[in-house]
Amino acid sequence: MTKIMEIENLEVVYGVIKALQGISFYIDEGEIVTIIGANGAGKSSTLRAVSGMVRPSSGKIRFKDKDVTNTPSHIIARQGLSHVPEGRGMLTKLTVEENLILATYNRKDHSQVKEDMKNVYDQFPRLSERKRQAAGNLSGGEQQMLAIARALMTGADTLLLDEPSMGLAPLIVQEIFAVIKRINQAGKTILLVEQNAMTALRTANRAYILENGTLLKSGKASDLISDPEVKAAYLGGY
Amino acid sequence: MGLFMQTLINGILIGGIFITIAVGFSISYGVMHIVDFAVGEWIMLGAFTAFWLNMYTNVDPLLLIPFIALFFALIGYLFQPVIQKVVNIKHRSAAMMALAFTFGLSTLIRGSALTLWGFNNRNLITVLSEKNVDLFGITVPAIRAGATVFSILVTAAFAYFLYRTKTGITIRAAAENKTVAGLMGIDGHRISRLVYSIYVGLTAMSGVFIGSIFSVFPDMGLRYTAFAFFVVVAGGMGSFSGAIVAGLMLGLISSFVSVYMGGAYVFLILFFILYLILVFFPKGILGKGW
Numbered sequence: 237m238t239k240i241m242e243i244e245n246l247e248v249v250y251g252v253i254k255a256l257q258g259i260s261f262y263i264d265e266g267e268i269v270t271i272i273g274a275n276g277a278g279k280s281s282t283l284r285a286v287s288g289m290v291r292p293s294s295g296k297i298r299f300k301d302k303d304v305t306n307t308p309s310h311i312i313a314r315q316g317l318s319h320v321p322e323g324r325g326m327l328t329k330l331t332v333e334e335n336l337i338l339a340t341y342n343r344k345d346h347s348q349v350k351e352d353m354k355n356v357y358d359q360f361p362r363l364s365e366r367k368r369q370a371a372g373n374l375s376g377g378e379q380q381m382l383a384i385a386r387a388l389m390t391g392a393d394t395l396l397l398d399e400p401s402m403g404l405a406p407l408i409v410q411e412i413f414a415v416i417k418r419i420n421q422a423g424k425t426i427l428l429v430e431q432n433a434m435t436a437l438r439t440a441n442r443a444y445i446l447e448n449g450t451l452l453k454s455g456k457a458s459d460l461i462s463d464p465e466v467k468a469a470y471l472g473g474y
Numbered sequence: 475m476g477l478f479m480q481t482l483i484n485g486i487l488i489g490g491i492f493i494t495i496a497v498g499f500s501i502s503y504g505v506m507h508i509v510d511f512a513v514g515e516w517i518m519l520g521a522f523t524a525f526w527l528n529m530y531t532n533v534d535p536l537l538l539i540p541f542i543a544l545f546f547a548l549i550g551y552l553f554q555p556v557i558q559k560v561v562n563i564k565h566r567s568a569a570m571m572a573l574a575f576t577f578g579l580s581t582l583i584r585g586s587a588l589t590l591w592g593f594n595n596r597n598l599i600t601v602l603s604e605k606n607v608d609l610f611g612i613t614v615p616a617i618r619a620g621a622t623v624f625s626i627l628v629t630a631a632f633a634y635f636l637y638r639t640k641t642g643i644t645i646r647a648a649a650e651n652k653t654v655a656g657l658m659g660i661d662g663h664r665i666s667r668l669v670y671s672i673y674v675g676l677t678a679m680s681g682v683f684i685g686s687i688f689s690v691f692p693d694m695g696l697r698y699t700a701f702a703f704f705v706v707v708a709g710g711m712g713s714f715s716g717a718i719v720a721g722l723m724l725g726l727i728s729s730f731v732s733v734y735m736g737g738a739y740v741f742l743i744l745f746f747i748l749y750l751i752l753v754f755f756p757k758g759i760l761g762k763g764w
């Protein structure tokens with residue numbers, strides 16, 4: 237396995253609040269890795285630092301053998317990393333199709349773009365039916381689909397997903413996780429951040445447990461599911 | 475009835491020119507979140523550039539328009555990073571600093587123009603000056619009609635660019651959320667620069683029309699700064715369609731107030747209406763601002 241991403245001693249500070257106090261982890265190519273943790277654990281801060289939305293106060297981020305620490309987000313995005321932010325980051329005034337076209341702006345492989353667009357519409361028929369609707373008028377589930385579809389349209393090989401299940405009904409959550417599995421099988425590497433620990437652990441290959449800005453545990457997702465401590469704290473005792 | 479029709483048509487015609495300024499100002503505000511107090515100065519500089527170029531080359535000011543638009547677009551392009559720097563300063567009220575900065579810039583440009591060129595009014599003579607056309611039985615100066623038609627075409631082209639091209643999509647995306655646009659690989663600074671450049675080019679171009687309809691003098695931009703604010707606030711900050719409606723309203727209001735009450739009342743009425751709009755439609759007439 238080759239490491240596609242490696243994070244060393246990552247620290248993120250907001251004013252006086254230390255959101256991340258030096259965490260280290262890695263992702264192998266083709267994996268689904270999940271970071272689970274409670275509210276305020278620092279999950280979003282981790283993703284924001286990796287994608288260049290916030291500057292880490294210290295630490296190193298390597299992506300595809302390149303040091304991308306302190307690289308602005310629009311440059312990282314062009315290197316094949318796409319971050320679907322918390323709350324989906326919809327551009328509500330653009331139509332569904334414009335959201336997707338926007339994602340392809342920097343791509344030069346025009347024939348592949350066409351094919352990807354067709355694949356995305358095949359995979360998400362509801363988006364295809366709502367092409368010309370403003371993204372702001374979509375339901376929460378549809379918006380999450382669009383957010384993932386848009387990340388795919390950037391041509392990225394690595395996706396950072398921040399709580400894709402947030403605010404969605406259980407049935408839709410299942411659907412979203414099925415999508416995540418499917419795009420992973422199609423070759424995308426995924427870093428998934430979740431509060432919905434059970435579903436995340438069932439979907440991922442490996443997992444990290446984040447608490448108050450430090451990594452508490454890590455291991456194979458299947459092992460962590462049966463870990464007594466994890467069970468008690470994150471899986472409601474199941 | 476004749477006077478009413480005359481006033482109505484004049485209002486619509488001048489509104490057509492305001493629309494171009496309004497749309498550029500509004501989109502630039504929408505993306506950069508900076509109110510450019512110097513908007514009137516770009517109008518004045520556009521008019522003066524046409525005046526001096528015409529003086530030395532004898533080329534008709536209307537033919538100079540493409541050159542002036544491009545030249546000022548370049549100035550805007552080169553100048554935008556300076557404004558951006560002020561906004562990026564780590565300061566609690568960076569937006570306030572930017573406001574103060576463009577206000578100072580506007581004063582500086584106007585003061586320099588006064589020193590260089592004095593208080594004199596100059597006339598910008600074009601092929602269309604002194605000619606008239608017949609519109610719905612009303613005689614209007616040809617320059618007004620021509621300027622309006624041209625402005626509307628330019629605004630339509632700009633709308634096409636914003637709503638039908640890939641780069642237009644990136645501009646609207648950056649206007650809504652620069653962070654998300656950044657995650658899509660869009661460089662927000664580059665977009666801001668592009669938009670500011672287009673806005674300065676369009677505004678200077680409109681300055682040529684305004685200079686040839688009225689006259690050219692260093693203070694000519696002042697009222698347009700106030701007008702631009704009216705348009706942006708009434709139309710809703712950053713809304714394209716709102717800017718069009720507000721630009722047209724502005725033309726009609728200033729035309730009717732000038733004719734029926736007197737030119738001195740234009741600002742009084744304008745800002746009273748603005749007050750009413752803000753009280754009853756705080757998001758702009760079409761409710762599309764933020």
Ligand SMILES: Nc1ncnc2c1ncn2[C@@H]1O[C@H](COP(=O)(O)OP(=O)(O)OP(=O)(O)O)[C@@H](O)[C@H]1O
Pocket residue numbers: 250253254255273274275276277278279280281282322431
């Ligand atoms: N922009 C910000 N300014 C100040 N503090 C922040 C900011 N963003 C996050 N924090 C703080 O940093 C800590 C970690 O926040 P973060 O958003 O990374 O947590 P999270 O694990 O994603 O939580 P949630 O599950 O609620 O989304 C929290 O204490 C939060 O209050």
Ligand SMILES: [Mg+2]
Pocket residue numbers: 279280281322398
């Ligand atoms: Mg979060």
